[in-house]
Amino acid sequence: MPQIHRLDSRQADFRTRLDQLLAWESVSDEAVFTTVGDILADVRHRGDAAVLEYTARFDRLEKTAVAELEIPRDRLEQALTRIAPEHRQALERAAERVRRYAEHQKLSDWQYTEPDGTVLGQQVSPLDRVGLYVPGGKAAYPSSVIMNAIPAKVAGVPEVIMVVPTPDGQVNDLVLAAAAVAGVDRVFAIGGAQAVAALAYGTGTIPPVDKIVGPGNIYVATAKRMVFGTVGIDMVAGPSEILVVCDGLTDPHWIAADLFSQAEHDEDAQAILVSPDGDFLEAVAGAMDALLEHMPRAGIIRASLAARGALIRVRDLDEAVAVANHVAPEHLELSVAEPEAMARRIRHAGAIFLGRHTAEAVGDYCAGPNHVLPTSRTARFSSPLGVYDFQKRSSLIHCSAAGAADLGRTASVLARGEGLVAHACSAEYRIDPPVDDR
Amino acid sequence: MPQIHRLDSRQADFRTRLDQLLAWESVSDEAVFTTVGDILADVRHRGDAAVLEYTARFDRLEKTAVAELEIPRDRLEQALTRIAPEHRQALERAAERVRRYAEHQKLSDWQYTEPDGTVLGQQVSPLDRVGLYVPGGKAAYPSSVIMNAIPAKVAGVPEVIMVVPTPDGQVNDLVLAAAAVAGVDRVFAIGGAQAVAALAYGTGTIPPVDKIVGPGNIYVATAKRMVFGTVGIDMVAGPSEILVVCDGLTDPHWIAADLFSQAEHDEDAQAILVSPDGDFLEAVAGAMDALLEHMPRAGIIRASLAARGALIRVRDLDEAVAVANHVAPEHLELSVAEPEAMARRIRHAGAIFLGRHTAEAVGDYCAGPNHVLPTSRTARFSSPLGVYDFQKRSSLIHCSAAGAADLGRTASVLARGEGLVAHACSAEYRIDPPVDDR
Numbered sequence: 001m002p003q004i005h006r007l008d009s010r011q012a013d014f015r016t017r018l019d020q021l022l023a024w025e026s027v028s029d030e031a032v033f034t035t036v037g038d039i040l041a042d043v044r045h046r047g048d049a050a051v052l053e054y055t056a057r058f059d060r061l062e063k064t065a066v067a068e069l070e071i072p073r074d075r076l077e078q079a080l081t082r083i084a085p086e087h088r089q090a091l092e093r094a095a096e097r098v099r100r101y102a103e104h105q106k107l108s109d110w111q112y113t114e115p116d117g118t119v120l121g122q123q124v125s126p127l128d129r130v131g132l133y134v135p136g137g138k139a140a141y142p143s144s145v146i147m148n149a150i151p152a153k154v155a156g157v158p159e160v161i162m163v164v165p166t167p168d169g170q171v172n173d174l175v176l177a178a179a180a181v182a183g184v185d186r187v188f189a190i191g192g193a194q195a196v197a198a199l200a201y202g203t204g205t206i207p208p209v210d211k212i213v214g215p216g217n218i219y220v221a222t223a224k225r226m227v228f229g230t231v232g233i234d235m236v237a238g239p240s241e242i243l244v245v246c247d248g249l250t251d252p253h254w255i256a257a258d259l260f261s262q263a264e265h266d267e268d269a270q271a272i273l274v275s276p277d278g279d280f281l282e283a284v285a286g287a288m289d290a291l292l293e294h295m296p297r298a299g300i301i302r303a304s305l306a307a308r309g310a311l312i313r314v315r316d317l318d319e320a321v322a323v324a325n326h327v328a329p330e331h332l333e334l335s336v337a338e339p340e341a342m343a344r345r346i347r348h349a350g351a352i353f354l355g356r357h358t359a360e361a362v363g364d365y366c367a368g369p370n371h372v373l374p375t376s377r378t379a380r381f382s383s384p385l386g387v388y389d390f391q392k393r394s395s396l397i398h399c400s401a402a403g404a405a406d407l408g409r410t411a412s413v414l415a416r417g418e419g420l421v422a423h424a425c426s427a428e429y430r431i432d433p434p435v436d437d438r
Numbered sequence: 439m440p441q442i443h444r445l446d447s448r449q450a451d452f453r454t455r456l457d458q459l460l461a462w463e464s465v466s467d468e469a470v471f472t473t474v475g476d477i478l479a480d481v482r483h484r485g486d487a488a489v490l491e492y493t494a495r496f497d498r499l500e501k502t503a504v505a506e507l508e509i510p511r512d513r514l515e516q517a518l519t520r521i522a523p524e525h526r527q528a529l530e531r532a533a534e535r536v537r538r539y540a541e542h543q544k545l546s547d548w549q550y551t552e553p554d555g556t557v558l559g560q561q562v563s564p565l566d567r568v569g570l571y572v573p574g575g576k577a578a579y580p581s582s583v584i585m586n587a588i589p590a591k592v593a594g595v596p597e598v599i600m601v602v603p604t605p606d607g608q609v610n611d612l613v614l615a616a617a618a619v620a621g622v623d624r625v626f627a628i629g630g631a632q633a634v635a636a637l638a639y640g641t642g643t644i645p646p647v648d649k650i651v652g653p654g655n656i657y658v659a660t661a662k663r664m665v666f667g668t669v670g671i672d673m674v675a676g677p678s679e680i681l682v683v684c685d686g687l688t689d690p691h692w693i694a695a696d697l698f699s700q701a702e703h704d705e706d707a708q709a710i711l712v713s714p715d716g717d718f719l720e721a722v723a724g725a726m727d728a729l730l731e732h733m734p735r736a737g738i739i740r741a742s743l744a745a746r747g748a749l750i751r752v753r754d755l756d757e758a759v760a761v762a763n764h765v766a767p768e769h770l771e772l773s774v775a776e777p778e779a780m781a782r783r784i785r786h787a788g789a790i791f792l793g794r795h796t797a798e799a800v801g802d803y804c805a806g807p808n809h810v811l812p813t814s815r816t817a818r819f820s821s822p823l824g825v826y827d828f829q830k831r832s833s834l835i836h837c838s839a840a841g842a843a844d845l846g847r848t849a850s851v852l853a854r855g856e857g858l859v860a861h862a863c864s865a866e867y868r869i870d871p872p873v874d875d876r
Binding site for chain 2: 265347365
């Protein structure tokens with residue numbers, strides 16, 4: 001049987017052991033910071049020339065101009081015709097469902113008028129230009145292109161620029177096809193910290209963007225952190241996680257596969273099963289054992305279960321809910337008889353999968369909701385990637401003459417209370433008749 | 439006349455000069471990082487004892503327990519009775535208006551059902567516990583307490599914990615009164631990086647929060663950046679900014695006061711006036727000269743105008759809109775004849791003040807919209823602080839048996855395309871009849 005932690009909420013040190021299991025901190029060491037800082041500064045100052053040099057050095061691609069690294073729209077459309085028809089169909093279906101769900105997330109303008117004619121409101125605008133980082137090589141996931149680009153296009157972002165490294169010129173047709181399906185506007189075959197720098201600062205050829213989203217390795221993640229402020233970034237993702245709550249009545253093989261579907265991502269991924277039924281927990285352990293031999297990524301699964309996986313026995317389903325809220329998992333599966341009632345008691349989770357039939361994997365690809373979700377307990381304070389991440393709000397204040405006079409008096413009192421006389425003066429000018437101390 | 443930059447869009451180097459004027463980067467030097475890192479680690483490991491030691495050292499407050507640093511609710515209510523009645527009335531009015539505007543921002547749940555019975559949706563929850571940092575001493579602004587705490591309470595956050603340093607035991611009654619009015623739940627008289635650490639990690643006495651908001655000095659800002667990930671944070675604010683677009687028909691004294699109301703914040707603040715009317719620009723310069731002698735903070739105003747202020751002459755109001763969108767200012771005043779039409783063409787601004795009567799200062803205190811706004815061109819990708827910053831979303835996916843089978847097929851194709859067989863397997867288990875290759 002695969003090695004996995006076994007916890008029981010009746011243990012005196014349960015919470016301590018659970019917290020030890022959850023603890024995870026990404027570490028960018030000094031060397032990574034220095035390397036990335038140098039690349040960012042270099043691209044910022046030398047632009048295209050620096051991008052060409054780093055691409056030659058890291059991806060072994062020798063070009064004389066960054067324009068040669070642009071993958072034209074034709075090439076994306078061509079990829080769509082090259083991939084297997086079933087892949088194309090699946091990508092198009094996933095894109096359509098993700099788009100339909102995203103439409104529900106659009107923010108809109110609103111305003112209201114007060115009795116004295118003062119109008120207050122909020123105006124929503126899309127970002128002008130967004131950069132999407134897509135990892136190259138083995139970790140190239142077309143689903144990631146769809147999940148990141150579509151919400152931006154639904155938000156109304158006029159220009160989505162994708163960067164994807166193509167080491168030794170190796171191009172992934174599924175990724176290019178996904179870019180075509182998702183409506184990506186331009187694609188450059190660059191990667192690493194140099195791609196993040198190019199998007200953040202712009203170069204002669206690559207226009208600067210307003211926000212950079214998408215997953216990447218430690219260099220990419222560090223570069224995103226360092227350019228934050230110059231541009232917006234999405235959250236820096238930790239390892240993938242799933243927490244399954246089960247009453248013990250779902251087929252143990254289904255649950256085993258669900259746990260594996262996160263465990264196979266990488267050695268740091270976390271798969272946790274919580275149930276009041278101790279026999280069921282062992283049945284799932286047995287099912288995992290049987291299933292493991294069919295898994296091409298068995299080595300990764302074994303390592304992640306041994307390091308961070310857990311079978312947790314709780315007293316009852318109420319306690320399972322408490323554990324789920326404490327863990328605030330990226331993916332939460334409620335494999336129970338009445339999942340809606342339980343979901344209403346969940347305060348913290350990236351995505352909630354209700355019922356025995358809802359495999360987490362459909363959420364990764366095609367159910368509709370985004371697969372970019374808060375990890376490492378950050379669901380306590382953050383949300384799935386969505387259309388709202390590509391829109392922003394401006395407050396609107398339009399005072400009538402009467403409103404300006406009325407509000408001006410209140411503002412004047414508070415401004416003087418804070419010792420800010422210019423603020424007071426600016427408000428008082430709009431009070432009619434003028435106040436004495438002006 | 440106060441020294442101020444004069445730019446003209448007809449100058450060949452206009453954009454370069456404008457960008458030089460806008461450039462601003464906060465620098466936390468190595469020493470600040472090291473000091474803050476040490477304090478964070480110390481509070482994380484030693485909890486209350488470390489908080490007591492730093493408070494004794496930095497605020498000269500010797501206590502034997504952190505509980506003695508808690509300012510009880512009674513004391514807040516007492517402050518409300520101690521301050522001048524006009525201050526109390528102004529605070530209560532501001533709070534009521536901020537609350538009313540914030541109510542419009544609340545996110546809500548939604549879901550939709552597909553023909554095969556699959557339900558997709560989004561569930562919104564408030565954060566469990568929020569920390570609010572309030573600077574002590576001279577920069578103690580009661581308006582900041584209202585602007586940060588009220589959106590959290592409107593979002594439904596059960597517990598808002600405020601920290602405010604009280605150097606030498608010096609307490610600001612206006613700040614405590616504002617906390618009472620805003621519904622802050624608990625207040626601790628601590629500050630600096632140690633307060634941020636206590637909120638992020640929790641101590642024996644101070645419970646850990648899920649997000650930390652509010653302004654602070656460079657140590658506080660650096661500490662917030664460093665605990666980001668463990669908790670959420672609001673944006674790290676740069677210097678305050680105003681950009682006024684005027685057609686030349688507003689009283690120059692009004693505009694001069696509006697520019698001063700940002701310039702008086704600090705030497706790095708930025709006040710810019712854009713107009714097609716060159717004579718008007720000089721009339722405002724003259725009005726500034728006359729007004730300056732009445733300003734208690736004239737020294738700060740002079741310094742900020744000389745360093746970062748500008749009078750910009752443009753060809754016409756269309757060009758003024760283009761300049762405003764490039765600058766993406768924190769505060770944008772449209773002091774023109776038809777401000778609504780112009781506001782619709784603004785893509786990037788924290789808050790837009792429409793019309794000649796709307797002084798930016800009413801927005802700082804009592805108009806309703808939040809005064810915590812994106813600075814340093816970050817309005818290109820971020821929004822005012824709002825209720826939505828204290829709520830988060832969880833995706834909901836509930837597949838019917840038919841939906842699970844249908845979506846499972848699509849997920850399986852895409853998962854196998856990405857080489858993730860456990861994902862495919864987990865989806866395929868829900869396909870009925872079972873597929874052959876399972």
